[in-house]
Structure formats: C-alpha cells, structure tokens
Amino acid sequence: MQTIEEKIKQIIVDEVAALNRPDLVREPLVAFSSAADQRYAELKQIVGTWHLTPAELLPDAKSVISYFIPLTEKVVLEPKNSVHGSLLWGEAYVVINAYFVHINDVISSYLTNLGFSTMTIRPTHTYDPKDMKSMWSHRSAAAIAGLGAFGVNRLLITEKGSGGRFCTVITSAPLKTEQVPSQNKCFYFMNGSCGLCVKICPVNALAPDSFDKFACQRELNKNGEMQKDIASYNADTCGKCISVCPHAYIE
Numbered sequence: 001m002q003t004i005e006e007k008i009k010q011i012i013v014d015e016v017a018a019l020n021r022p023d024l025v026r027e028p029l030v031a032f033s034s035a036a037d038q039r040y041a042e043l044k045q046i047v048g049t050w051h052l053t054p055a056e057l058l059p060d061a062k063s064v065i066s067y068f069i070p071l072t073e074k075v076v077l078e079p080k081n082s083v084h085g086s087l088l089w090g091e092a093y094v095v096i097n098a099y100f101v102h103i104n105d106v107i108s109s110y111l112t113n114l115g116f117s118t119m120t121i122r123p124t125h126t127y128d129p130k131d132m133k134s135m136w137s138h139r140s141a142a143a144i145a146g147l148g149a150f151g152v153n154r155l156l157i158t159e160k161g162s163g164g165r166f167c168t169v170i171t172s173a174p175l176k177t178e179q180v181p182s183q184n185k186c187f188y189f190m191n192g193s194c195g196l197c198v199k200i201c202p203v204n205a206l207a208p209d210s211f212d213k214f215a216c217q218r219e220l221n222k223n224g225e226m227q228k229d230i231a232s233y234n235a236d237t238c239g240k241c242i243s244v245c246p247h248a249y250i251e
Contacts, residue, residue: 004114005032005175008107012067015103024075024092029068029158031145032175035061039144043137050133054170057136058119063175065107066142068158069096069165076163076249079239080200085223089243090235093165097123100167107169116173123167132213138166146179151186152208153197153241158182161250163242185247197241206241 002010009030016028035054043051054061071092078086100123108118127134139156143149147166148158155162187194188208198206205216216238224236242248 003176004111004173007110008065008175011106011110012103015099015106016069019095019099021095022072024072024095025164026070026072026160028070029147029160031066031142031147031179032177033064033066033141033145033179034177035064035170037144040064040141043140047137047140048133050135051137051140052135057121058117058170058172060117060172061119061170062172063170063177064141064145065169065171065175066138066145066147067103067167068142068147068156068160069100069167070158070160071163071165071249073249076161077243079237080243082240084226085220085235085237086239086243087227087231089239090223090227090231090233090237093235093237094233096165100165104167104169111171111173114173116171118172119170121168121170123165129217132217136168138168141168142166143182144179145177146182149182149184149186151184151197151245151247152188152195153206153245154211155242155245157185157245157247159250161248162245163239163248187246194246196244196246200240200244202238202240 012028012030040053054064075088075092079089104120111118121136126136148156151157203215203219205212220236220238224234228234
C-alpha cells in the first residue's frame with residue numbers, strides 16, 4: 001500500500017505526464033518539509049517581514065509540499081539567443097503556471113478526502129507590483145525541502161537543473177521529510193568562476209551581492225508587451241540568466 005507521501009508524488013508525476021507536453025516538460029521532482037522548520041521563520045530576516053510562514057497561511061499547517069517541473073533542453077537553452085524573450089520559454093511559462101492550478105487542486109482533493117486541510121499558493125505573481133514584495137517564495141520552500149541550492153542568479157539549481165518552475169501546497173497532513181543537504185553546484189559560489197548570468201542580464205539587474213527586482217520586472221513586462229502581437233498569450237518572461245547557466249539543464 002502506498003504511503004501518503006508516495007501517493008502525492010505519484011499524483012504529481014501522473015498529472016505532469018497527463019499534460020502531454022513532452023516538448024516542454026520533463027518528469028517532476030517532489031519533496032516535503034516540516035511547516036515548523038525554523039528556516040521558514042528565518043525567511044522573515046532573509047526575504048523580509050512580509051514573507052509569511054506556513055502557519056500564517058494555514059493555522060494547522062504540519063507540512064509543506066514542494067515540487068519542481070523541469071523544462072526540456074530546447075526550452076531551457078532558447079532564451080540566451082532571444083532578443084526580446086523566447087516565445088517557446090514564454091509558452092512553457094504560461095502552460096505550466098495554468099497547469100499548476102490543476103495539479104494543486106488534485107493534491108488538495110486527495111488530502112481533503114483524507115480529512116486534512118490544505119492551502120495552495122498561486123504559481124506566480126505572489127507579489128505587490130508596487131513594491132515587489134512577495135508573501136511566499138516557492139524556490140525558498142523548495143530549498144528548505146532539499147530540492148536544490150541557490151545560484152548567484154537567485155535561482156534554485158536542482159538535480160535536473162534550474163530551468164523549470166516550482167510550486168507549493170501547504171497541508172495539515174504530517175508528512176515524512178527526508179531532507180538531504182543539497183550541494184551548491186553554482187560555479188561562482190564554488191570557486192568564483194563563471195558569472196555568466198550576471199554578464200548576460202540585459203538590464204544589469206544581477207550582481208553577486210544584489211538584485212534589482214524592479215529593473216528585472218520592467219524587462220519582463222517589456223518582453224510580454226512585445227510578444228503580444230505574435231503570441232496567443234502574454235508572458236512576462238526573459239530567462240536569459242537561467243538559459244546561460246552551465247547547470248540550467250541537467251539530464
């Protein structure tokens with residue numbers, strides 16, 4: 001008989017397969033963390049006081065489900081050669097974000113039927129555009145769950161790379177965590193080499209010790225507006241700092 005943890009992982013894997021977009025996505029990674037993990041409270045110092053803890057979002061929270069949907073090699077590598085944002089990257093961004101809602105609903109239904117409460121968090125735009133303060137970081141939750149470690153580009157490098165999308169479900173279910181510390185694969189942090197993500201940023205938003213969120217978002221918005229006329233969606237994306245990373249795609 002499957003454990004709850006195994007069933008949740010199977011749901012996510014099966015639902016991603018059911019999307020039937022092997023041109024865009026690969027098999028996901030799933031991990032769990034305790035809602036009481038002290039690192040969630042520490043995010044109020046690291047990110048800001050506006051970042052909420054699992055218990056602030058779901059009072060009876062016991063666990064946090066983090067999962068990562070990695071993109072295919074073609075999707076991951078295209079942005080670095082695109083002038084105003086990759087249409088393929090934008091399509092993947094829009095498709096996966098919409099599908100996250102479906103996957104989260106399936107997970108929630110499963111846990112609710114077992115008598116547990118859940119809280120789903122939207123996959124993107126969890127911030128106020130006026131101050132760029134986000135109430136939740138999917139990547140930080142995934143890092144706490146052991147899915148990866150942050151590179152200098154502020155992206156989480158998992159065992160399948162950093163090119164992909166993260167999402168989160170908080171639940172009252174007491175899930176077993178098997179967190180293994182992730183080795184940081186970022187060459188800049190390892191030995192000071194690389195830094196390609198800093199160099200390729202078209203608006204110089206990235207630096208090893210700082211990140212201009214407003215400059216980055218203006219570039220994303222500009223790309224989204226420019227793609228409107230040729231795409232059936234509005235994707236405020238760029239992806240260059242991911243695409244150029246030596247660990248953007250890991251087989």
